[in-house]
Amino acid sequence: MARTSLQWLILLTSLLTSTTNQASLTVSPSSSQMFEGQSVSLSCEEDDSSAGWTLRRNTTRETRTQCGVDWATTAGSSCNISYMDPLESGVYWCESREGATSNSINITVTGGPVILQSPVLPVMEGEDLTLTCKTKTPSNLPAGFYKDGVFIGNEHEGHMTIHHVSRSDEGLYKCLISSVVESPPSWVSVTEKPKTTRPPTSAAPPPASDLLHLVFRLVVHLVVFCPDTISTIMVSLY
Numbered sequence: 180m181a182r183t184s185l186q187w188l189i190l191l192t193s194l195l196t197s198t199t200n201q202a203s204l205t206v207s208p209s210s211s212q213m214f215e216g217q218s219v220s221l222s223c224e225e226d227d228s229s230a231g232w233t234l235r236r237n238t239t240r241e242t243r244t245q246c247g248v249d250w251a252t253t254a255g256s257s258c259n260i261s262y263m264d265p266l267e268s269g270v271y272w273c274e275s276r277e278g279a280t281s282n283s284i285n286i287t288v289t290g291g292p293v294i295l296q297s298p299v300l301p302v303m304e305g306e307d308l309t310l311t312c313k314t315k316t317p318s319n320l321p322a323g324f325y326k327d328g329v330f331i332g333n334e335h336e337g338h339m340t341i342h343h344v345s346r347s348d349e350g351l352y353k354c355l356i357s358s359v360v361e362s363p364p365s366w367v368s369v370t371e372k373p374k375t376t377r378p379p380t381s382a383a384p385p386p387a388s389d390l391l392h393l394v395f396r397l398v399v400h401l402v403v404f405c406p407d408t409i410s411t412i413m414v415s416l417y
């Protein structure tokens with residue numbers, strides 16, 4: 180009996196929490212800069228498809244235009260652009276019918292021969308930041324990296340890794356090949372580490388005290404947010 184009611188509680192709670200209305204935008208290839216002519220696929224990964232999430236963008240020429248209507252073609256749940264044009268540089272995001280928005284992503288398309296590949300999503304404090312300076316025709320030329328216009332280092336393979344980033348690493352990055360050919364700049368944001376630090380999760384089942392704590396939280400959750408459900412459960416238990 181105790182076990183079945185616990186399963187009930189877990190099921191109910193997961194149903195309740197799965198209705199939060201959120202989406203996240205992903206881009207493939209995952210790069211904030213692209214060469215002209217590259218193809219790209221963008222998709223809104225949503226919790227609730229009935230919320231009518233659409234992909235939109237602002238460019239220098241248009242605002243809030245929708246994928247599949249004003250530009251690009253929809254391919255299932257994603258939006259494919261077969262030929263990126265420099266005019267398609269801008270900010271891309273997903274928006275629900277009610278106006279909720281996802282994370283936004285800045286994409287810069289260049290007609291030039293060099294791009295800086297930087298993370299499209301904010302980097303969390305303490306993580307590593309990898310920057311790649313890439314030429315349109317593969318080369319082994321050394322790359323110089325700059326942050327906010329200041330030279331920060333030369334890398335022979337074109338990759339630079341900044342270990343354990345902090346908020347001060349946030350800024351506008353670019354790279355130069357052979358000190359002459361320059362990439363467009365891209366903004367890299369660094370987000371604060373969440374305050375609640377959890378111990379590493381183990382594969383072992385949680386100890387009984389954790390389970391009790393979980394059950395307690397579920398019950399509190401149900402009592403606070405769902406008095407009708409809890410009374411139904413009480414009735415069915417007794």
Ligand SMILES: *[C@@H]1O[C@H](CO)[C@@H](O)[C@H](O)[C@H]1NC(C)=O
Pocket residue numbers: 237242243270272283
């Ligand atoms: C897009 O442009 C509109 C109109 O200028 C502006 O209100 C909105 O904040 C922009 N969206 C993003 C994500 O930058």
Ligand SMILES: *[C@@H]1O[C@H](CO)[C@@H](O)[C@H](O)[C@H]1NC(C)=O
Pocket residue numbers: 207219220254257258259
């Ligand atoms: C859209 O892009 C994805 C990922 O690159 C690819 O798998 C898919 O075949 C593309 N669809 C169309 C219709 O081009």
Ligand SMILES: *[C@@H]1O[C@H](CO)[C@@H](O)[C@H](O)[C@H]1NC(C)=O
Pocket residue numbers: 283284285366368
């Ligand atoms: C997009 O670029 C603008 C200008 O560089 C910057 O202020 C903004 O924070 C960037 N947004 C994201 C999501 O990186």
